[in-house]
Structures are given as C-alpha cells and as structure tokens.
Amino acid sequence: MTNTLDMTQTELRDINSTLQAAAKAQANAEYIITNPRGSHAMACGLDGPLDVTIQGSTGYYCAGMNKEATVTVKGSAGPGVAENMMSGTVTIEGDASQYAGATGHGGLLNIKGNASSRCGISMKGIDIVVHGNIGHMSAFMAQKGNLVVLGNAGDALGDSLYEARLFVRGTVKSLGADCIEKEMRPEHIEILKELLEKAGADAKPEEFKRYGSARKLYNFNIDHADEY
C-alpha cells in the first residue's frame, strides 16, 4: 500500500517523524510526498528500508544522512542533497544544487540532470552518478567512493583529492591541485560498468577518462607548497 502525505496539510516534523518511524519498522513501506514546495530537510535521517517519492522540488539537505531507504525526487534538489548519506539510493530527476552528496559514506546518489559546484565534496565512500554536467570544485578533498559524470566537469575538479575515483565522459575545464588523469584499467571498467547500470545511464565505460590523486600532497612537503 502506498501512503500519501501532503505538505500543505502536514508539518515537516510530522512528515519526517512518520517516515523515520516507517523506516525503523523495517516494513518496506511506500510513501509519496506531495506539494514539497522546496521544503528543507525533507526525508532526512531515514534508517531502514523505505521507498519515498517526493512529487516536486526540494530545498536544502533532502535525504540527509540516509540509511537503506530509497528516496526519489521528481523535481530538482537544493543544496546538500543526500549529504553524509550512509547507504540506500537517492535519485534526483532534475538538477541538484551545490554540495550534492557531500561527505557521503555509502549508497548511490543518482542525479539525472546537472549538479552544481562542489558535488561530492569530502565524499567518504558514496557513489555519485551525474547524467549531466558538474560545477567547479567538485570532489574537493574527496576521500573514497566514485564520482561518475556523463557530461562535463567545471574548474578545479578533484582538488586536494584523496582516494576517491573520478570518471568523466566529457571535458574537464581544469584539474585541481594533486588531481591527475590516470590509466583506466580493467577493474575500473568493471566498477564503472556496474555503476552505469545501477544508475540507468546510457553510456559505455570506455568513453570515460579516470582521474585520481597524484598523492604528492599526502605528507606535507615544503617543495610542494606552491601547489596549494
């Protein structure tokens, strides 16, 4: 059975507590949220298997810290969508604003449109697939996980990158400090193939380039000070 919650009739606190309780109940329930009107912090802190569809665009921090739940936004998402996500799947049918997937530890963030600046900033294990383009300073200080971009990347991609893998099909305006193009080995093709399939992306792994850390900034070295 699908439950419907209307944000013109129900307060954010009540909607989130309903969803959080349903997730915790481990009942695989389905919820539709109507009239989100750009509300902030929607469907955040879900901790269990739950299917939530938001019929419209959301504000800041939608699906923040998600665990296990599947959240779909039938519109665009404001800043920090799926921030610090732990697991589960968050899908944005439209575009995503700044800091999409920031500090995420796990799960899949699937953005069907474009993502703005700092997409995947400080990501710690999340997989992010962006079907369009991404803005500047994306994957800044990214630690773990995979960022896949079917379109183009803006300035300073992967600045001060750690061990996250970046796959870009289009052009990269510029690479950030310590980020370099790397060889696409068979294991990377496999990772990419799987992610593209999961995200429903119409692209071939061989069309992408891989970027990663040169690891020159891992331990402070005065000779590299001008890199910053």
Place this chain on the structure above:
Amino acid sequence: MEKTPQTEPRQSWTFSKDVNAEIRRAAATGIYDIRGGGAKRRVPHFDDLLFMGASMSRYPLEGYREKCDTSVTLGTRFAKKPIELKIPVTIAGMSFGSLSGPAKEALGRGATLAGTSTTTGDGGMTEEERGHSEKLVYQYLPSRYGMNPDDLRRADAIEIVVGQGAKPGGGGMLLGQKITERVAGMRDLPVGIDQRSACRHPDWTGPDDLEIKILEIREITNWEKPIYIKIGGARPYYDTALAVKSGADVVVLDGMQGGTAATQDVFIEHVGQPTLACIRPAVQALQDLGMHRKVQLVVSGGIRTGADVAKALALGADAVSIGTAALIALGDNDPKWESEYQKLGTTTGAYDDWHEGRDPAGITTQDPELMKRLDPVAAGRRLQNYLNVLTLECQTLARACGHNHVHNLEPEDLCALTMEAAAMAQVPLAGTNWYPGKPGF
C-alpha cells in the same frame, strides 16, 4: 693597566633569543613551526581581575554551612532533552587521534564522576569515550570524519564547530605519524598520511545556511539534543548574535588561549582575541537579543582555577570548558617525565609537539607503548579531583560575594588591576568607578 670599562653585552628586545632561534629554525627547515596548545604570549587574563568580596554593602554566606548551588542546565531553548550538569565546568572537544584511547576514556571517567560532560573531537566518537561518559557532546566538524546518524542519536548534545580560539578561520592537520590503522579507519583515509581538517564546513557557508543545517540535525535527532555552536574568539558580538540567529541552544566561545592539537605557531599567537576580551561582547549580544540565560554561554580558553571559573561566570557565562587544564590533570607535562622531555629537546611545562605523537605521558600519542603509561582509571580520578577543586574554589568566591548560586556572580563583584583588563572586562579599575570606554565619561 686598568681595564677600560665596557658596555654590557646587550640582547635586543626585538631580536630576542627566542626570535633568533625561530629565524634559524625557519632558515634551516623552510617550514613554519607547528605545535599544540594555545597562545603562550602574555595577554590580559582573569588574573588581572579581583573579587571585591562582601563587606558593609554585601552580606556573605557562611563558607562551610550555607548552600551555594553549582548546577547548570544547557540547551533550554529548543531541545527536548537539555543537559543537566552538577558543575559549571565541562570538558572541551579533543579528538581521538590527537589523544590516545586511554586518554579519552580518562576524560570520560573524570567528567562523569564530577557530574559534567565531555566532548568528542575531529575523528568521531569512540566506544571508550561513549562508554565512560554519562554525558557526551558530539562535535559536528567541517571534516565530518566518522560522522554518522547513529552517533548523532546516541550523543547527549551536538556541538557544531565553526571555529576555535587557537585558530579562528583555520583548519587542522593531524600528521601521518599519528594515523594508525584505527585512526585512519575512523576517518576513511589511508594509514600514515597527513589528515587535513577543513577550515569551513562543506555544505553550508553562512548563518542562513547554518540555520537550515541545524533544522536538518534537529529533524534527524527528533529535536531532542541541545545544539551548541562553537566559535573562536574573533568577533564575539556579531558571531554570538549570528549563532543565536542560526538557532543555537548554546554558544561555546573559545578565546585565543584555547588549545589545539596542531596548528602553526604564527596562527596560534597572532589570530583571535584573548578570552577575557571576548566575554562581555558575547554577553552583550545575548542581552541585546533578550537571550541571556536562554541561550547559554560556555566560555573556554585558559581556564585554570576556580577563580577563573568564577570570574568567567561573573562576566556573564553560564559555564566554562577546559581542555589544556584537563590534560595536565591527567598527567600531561608532568615533571616525572623530565628526562624524556629533555631527550625531545624540551622541558616540563613547555612540551607542545603533541602532533608528533611522542608524548612521554602517553596522552597525545597513538604509540601503543607510550599509551600504556596512562592508567585511565587513575587519570580519571585525578581529573575528578581537579574538577572538584575548581568547583569548591568557585563556590568559595561566590559565597564571599554573598551568592547562593554561582550564576548569581555578576560584574559588580569585580574590579580590575590594569587598564587593559578594565576595558576588556568592563569592570572598574581597582580604586575607581571607571573603566575605559565606560559611557558618560
């Protein structure tokens, strides 16, 4: 032949031995000095204030008989479950990684025995700390190392760190030698690399954004947890006002004597304001917004004695927080390790290379052999004793001023020994009814 009188060799005040040594060190290495701790320079501090005590115009309380309450409640503005503390002294945030596991355990034990809270740090929440801390404040830092919703929910309060007194506007660096497998695992980074702690949060940029971030955290934690905002002593009036605007339950204000695990010396000594200078502007901001005592103010940075605690409270704080003093109570910089400090090129009381992980006292290290030197039970007991002394001293001074609760201490109980302290604390210079900047003069 009589010797011609000569001038004494005269050292330059500008180019002192310390300064020259640093110039030579910089010339040899090409890198700035990194160290732990807070500002070491002399700045106006609580020592420059005195309590006037009771006399004809004030009625004192009997020191050993009449009650003087020390309890404090933090987080009364929005949180469903404010934190109740027995004493107005908390333990400041210090990271696992920077500190050893036994040191974090000792902090939790000591704080719990004394009836107060302790605080996590960059690097996440450890079982040692959660298990031994009855009240634990979970820091929400720019790096978000180890951040997860489960730990958010099992915290008793959440402290969003915007800045700290040792380095307002600066991040941190945990050097590779302290990045063991466990520390690296908690931070999702490789073993042995330098771990940068960012200077600003990754997903909000100002108070308007922060207000929404706080909404999100409250939604995730069912509006139960008090939300603190920690700020460095930079622009205390406006920073406090904006923290209140953002929705803070508690403002934690850390002056420049507040410690850090590792930062450039030039940052520690040259950025930020002394703790004493920060309190009155912050209190003024709260009063202007009608929020004094509704949003609690916790002051930190150089708190050492019960007199410091009482003076901070008299200036308007609700509680204080200690970091460096707590480490000394555990055993940091203890003279019994003098020979080992000398091997490291330093001496007791001056050891501040906490980032190097070679602490003889076993506190600021991840070396398994050095860590064994700290018995968390005994160290926790020492911390409890020290916290008790701070509280007794604070009570003694409050009673002498005629107050039955330490929160009833007020600026009128104080005078200042120096013009600078009078101006910063906005209390009269001793022997006068005037302080610099006082309206009407």
